[in-house]
Amino acid sequence: MTTPIYVGYYFTITPLQPASDILIAELGAAGFESFVETEKGVEAYIQKQEWNDAVLEEIEILSSDNFKITFTYEEIEQVNWNIEWEKNFDPILVDDICSVRAPFHKQPDVKYDILIEPKMSFGTGHHETTHMMIQHILENSFENKTVLDMGCGTGVLAILAEMRGAIAVDAIDIDNWCYVNTMENVTRNLAKKVKVFEGDASLLTGRNYDVIIANINRNILLEDIATYSKCLNTNGQLFLSGFYEEDLEIINAACERNKLEFISSKKRNNWIAASYLLK
Numbered sequence: 080m081t082t083p084i085y086v087g088y089y090f091t092i093t094p095l096q097p098a099s100d101i102l103i104a105e106l107g108a109a110g111f112e113s114f115v116e117t118e119k120g121v122e123a124y125i126q127k128q129e130w131n132d133a134v135l136e137e138i139e140i141l142s143s144d145n146f147k148i149t150f151t152y153e154e155i156e157q158v159n160w161n162i163e164w165e166k167n168f169d170p171i172l173v174d175d176i177c178s179v180r181a182p183f184h185k186q187p188d189v190k191y192d193i194l195i196e197p198k199m200s201f202g203t204g205h206h207e208t209t210h211m212m213i214q215h216i217l218e219n220s221f222e223n224k225t226v227l228d229m230g231c232g233t234g235v236l237a238i239l240a241e242m243r244g245a246i247a248v249d250a251i252d253i254d255n256w257c258y259v260n261t262m263e264n265v266t267r268n269l270a271k272k273v274k275v276f277e278g279d280a281s282l283l284t285g286r287n288y289d290v291i292i293a294n295i296n297r298n299i300l301l302e303d304i305a306t307y308s309k310c311l312n313t314n315g316q317l318f319l320s321g322f323y324e325e326d327l328e329i330i331n332a333a334c335e336r337n338k339l340e341f342i343s344s345k346k347r348n349n350w351i352a353a354s355y356l357l358k
Contacts, residue, residue: 084127085113088152092120096323097296098146105138107254116206120148127154173213179235182267191217191242195233195264208294208320211345211352212236215318216292219354221245224289227310229280230299230321234261234273236292241272245290248273251282280306290316294352297322301333308337311357320352327351 115122170180177191222244228237231250258277280303344353
């Protein structure tokens with residue numbers, strides 16, 4: 080079998096968010112199939128047979144005045160994606176209680192051990208926001224609760240919600256790769272209560288939850304907070320992350336308009352994960 084030849088693009092982005100998430104989404108729609116989020120931006124890969132000189136012409140964020148994005152690119156042959164992401168994926172340990180690791184990592188002695196294979200997708204599960212959302216889940220009761228993990232990515236938070244006692248968990252992501260990868264990780268962790276869906280907040284019509292977890296980005300959160308509020312049961316909890324400390328005020332204001340009371344927030348390297356209660 081012939082090893083595919085790839086073209087790799089290396090983007091430097093200022094400021095990094097939410098531009099990084101937007102860029103990945105637009106590149107995915109343009110045929111790019113693998114991504115690595117870096118400290119300075121994004122690495123993106125497309126098979127050469129799918130590539131052409133105009134491949135970036137429809138990437139709208141590259142012409143945005145709100146961000147500075149530069150890039151270089153090169154042709155790459157014989158890329159072993161598993162080796163590439165293994166080099167960049169370290170296991171994480173949250174509060175000595177929960178680990179997120181790949182199958183090739185040594186099994187730790189913790190209460191909650193989550194196995195994932197993120198490969199070359201949207202991060203490897205150890206971003207600051209994921210870490211804080213795991214902390215929120217560990218600190219709150221999920222026993223006998225119905226849960227939504229919106230923008231599930233690799234499915235880590237949905238899987239942990241079941242481990243914490245949730246009786247039903249819906250995991251939703253708009254990206255097909257994330258949908259497929261979450262399905263794989265749900266099976267890998269023997270999660271029986273998690274159902275995975277591909278789509279966006281339009282799927283939430285008629286659904287209700289005791290807890291909603293949304294780790295996405297500021298712009299999407301602001302669009303969907305009203306929908307989250309309508310889907311929460313009485314005294315339901317909402318956990319939001321994927322935005323910076325300077326965005327907390329506007330997020331709080333949107334929640335307040337939708338009967339969601341701010342309870343607390345966590346901060347990690349300027350990222351925020353906040354919790355709210357339906358009034």
